[in-house]
Every structure is written in C-alpha cells, then in structure tokens.
Amino acid sequence: MTTEREKTTTAAGAARRAIVGRLSWGLADQAASSVSNFAVGIYVARSLGLAAFGVFSLAWVTYGVVLSVSRGLATDPLVVRFSGVPDASWRGAVTRSSGTALGVGAAIGAACLAVGLALGGGVGPAFACLGVMLPGLLLQDAWRYAFFAAGTGRKAFVNDLVWGVALVPAMVVAARVGIVAAFVLAWGGSAAVAGVYGCFQSGIRPRVTGARGWLRGHRDLGYRYLVENVGVSGASQLRAYGLGAIVGVSAVGVVRGAELLLGPFMAVLMGLSLVTVAEAARVLRRAPHRLGGFCLLLGGGQAVAALLWGTALLLVPDRLGELVLGDVWNSASQLIVPVTLGVAGAGLGTGAAAGLRALAAARRSLRSQLFASACYVIGGLGGAATGGTAGSAWGVAAATLSGSAVWWLQLRSALRERHHKPIREVRTS
Secondary structure, three states, X not given: OOOHHHHHHHHHHHHHHHHHHHHHHHHHHHHHHHHHHHHHHHHHHHHHOHHXXXXXXXXXXXXXXXXXXXXXHHHHHHHHHXXXXXXXXXXXXXXXXXXXXXXXXXXXXXXXXXHHHHHXXXXXXXXXXXXXXXXXXXXXXXXXXXXHHOOOHHHHHHHHHXXXXXXXXXXXXXXXXXXXXXXXXXXXXXXXXXXHHHXXXXXXXXXXXXXXXXXXXXXXXXXXHHHXXXXXXXXXXXXXXXXXXXXXXXXXXXXXXXXXXXXXXXXXHHOHHHOHHHHHHHHHHHOHHHHHHXXXXXXXXXXXXXXXXXXXXXXXXXXXXXXXXXXXXXXXXXXXXXXXXXXHHHHHHHHHHHHHHXXXXXXXXXXXXXXXXXXXXXXXXXXXXXXXXXXXXXXXXXXXXXXXXXXXXXXXXXXXXXXXXXXXXXXXX
C-alpha cells in the first residue's frame, strides 16, 4: 500500500520532471532562435561589409526597442498572470494579448515607415522596410510567449523552426539584391510567415479590438513593464546611436559583430522571460520558499555558461574567425573579453529579474531596470568618448555588472516583504 510520504515524493518528482521538460523546450526554442539570429547576422555581415552592416545593426537595435514595447504591454502581463491557468482563460487572454502586439506593430510600424521615407539615403530605406515588417515580427514573438505561458514550449520551438526555414530562401534572394533594405524585408517577411502559422497552431485569431480592454485590465503591470523594457532596449539604442555619432557607424558594426560571437547567450537574454518568468510564477505558487534558489540557479547558470563560451572564443584562430565574420572579425575579436563580461553580468541579473516579475513586484523591477539602463548609457557613451569602441565595450561591462547587483538587492528585499504580507492572487480571467 502506498504511503502518504511515497505519494508526496512521487508528486514532487513529477513536478520536477515537468519543470525540466518545460525548460528543455525553452532551451530548444532559444537554441533555434539563437541559430536564426546568429545566421542572419553572419550572413548580412559577410554580404554587405562593415558600413552597411552598421546600418542593418541600427535597424536591428530599433526593432529591439519596439519589441520591448510590445512585450511590456502585451506579453509580459500574459506570462505573469496567465501561466498555468485553465485553457479557457488562457485562450481569451491570448486573443487580446496577441491583438495588442499586432496593434503595437501596426502603429509604430507606420511611424517607422514615415521616418524612413523622410530620411532617405542609406539608412532611410532600411527603416521604412522595418516599419512594414514590424506587425509580423511582433506577432511571431507574441505566439512564443503565449505557448510558454500555456506550458506548450514545443509549439514555440516549432514556430521558430518555421521562421528559420522561411529565412533560408528569403536571405538567398536578399543576397542577390545586395542592399540593406532587402535583408530587412527577408528577415521580417519570414517572421510574418511564422506569425501566420502561429494562428493555425493555436487556433486563435488575434483581436486588435481587444487591445484597449487588455491595456486597461493590466495597466498596473503593463505600463511599468513598458518603461522597464524600453529602458533596456532604449539604452542599447542610445548607446548605438551615440557610438555611431562619436566614433562612426562602422563602430556600431564592430560592436554588433562582437555580440554576434556571444550570439547564443544574447538571444537567450533577449527572450529569457519566455521560459523563466512562467516557471518562476509556477514555483511561487507551488513552493514559494524555493523561488530565491530557483532564480540564483537560473542567473548563475547563464553567467557561468557565458564565461565558458567567451573563454572558448579567445582560442578561435583568426583564419576561422575571418571565415565566419569576414572583415568584421579583426575589430570585433578585440572586444571579446569586455562583451563576455557584460553578457555574464546580464545573465546573472536576469535570474533576479525573473523572480521580481513572478512576484509582480513591478515597482522594484522598474527601479532596478532604470538604474541599470542609466549605467549602461553612461558607461557605453562615456567609454566611447574616452576610449573609442573598446572603451565603450568596457564601460558597458562595468555598467552591466553594477546593474546586476542592484537586481539581486531588490529581489532580496521583495522576498523579505513577502514573508510579512500576502501577495495578491493571480488573475484567471
């Protein structure tokens, strides 16, 4: 006869296996995303050269800002409040959340198109094409968040595979055209294919008209997460634009090339909340006393992995590096150490960030991110002014490590607060 203790042990083991399974699909999805992003960056760098790659990098950074807006308003509240809820609640939330993401893409895309057409020159067409592609790019990202909130990471992985497969012929065509705008269209168009496929995977059609209700219902989290997320990507954009103004557009390409070498971890950091926030929310519901250790394991594991990867990059022969990055390698390889330290610091901080998101401690999360973003801009631009491209990289590394420390201090305070007062129940409608 099965004892109560054996039942408890069996249930705990099943819960651990479920977490491992969901995290495994998260890692697989991030691997697919990493490979796609890495391949796009490498292909564009080799096809266009340093200056044109700098223009593409500016468009990429701008996309990151818009993606942060979409995540803050649409998908971050979804992951925090609708992870592991009944299917009917999840479907209703996803209908409005994905519609919000689509609406954000259409609105900001129209503005980006207008700005691009007004700019002209070498940068304008790239930004105009980015504006056209933004709705599809944001919709594809929204499906990934939705699937991980439901605990079906396999579908997110398949969706990213569809994007990757669609990228291959699109990039071949773009290479034949040979201009930055063509690569932006190829990248965004293939994402739109995956975005449409997500509708078939989920059986849900985004409802843009539900965006107002979604924003109103989750404004206590959404607007703080908006500011927080834009602080991250906006800081990157300010650093990129400032670096281009201080040192030159080619310097933006050099930094982007160095970041590409850390591509697997940069992609994981960009989409970390796909997996970790949802899992942290589940840990908080089932075993709240384990949340701190869970976050430390997440952040520490990423930091160690980034350091190991960066160490391996230092051993790469110049001949192999030039084969991968072409002319960008010689300059980018000199930034491996500071960029690795920056990614490791960011990885450590994201563990604490996941915990704060799961706790719905939006004020503490916002406070941490604003501090980290301010340090990032000051370090990146101050370093550029005093030490050029290398100085900017070292300034960002110091800023990222400082920001990570603040994230963990805020998480520790939030966990202490939780012991003294109950946390509001997660919404299920």
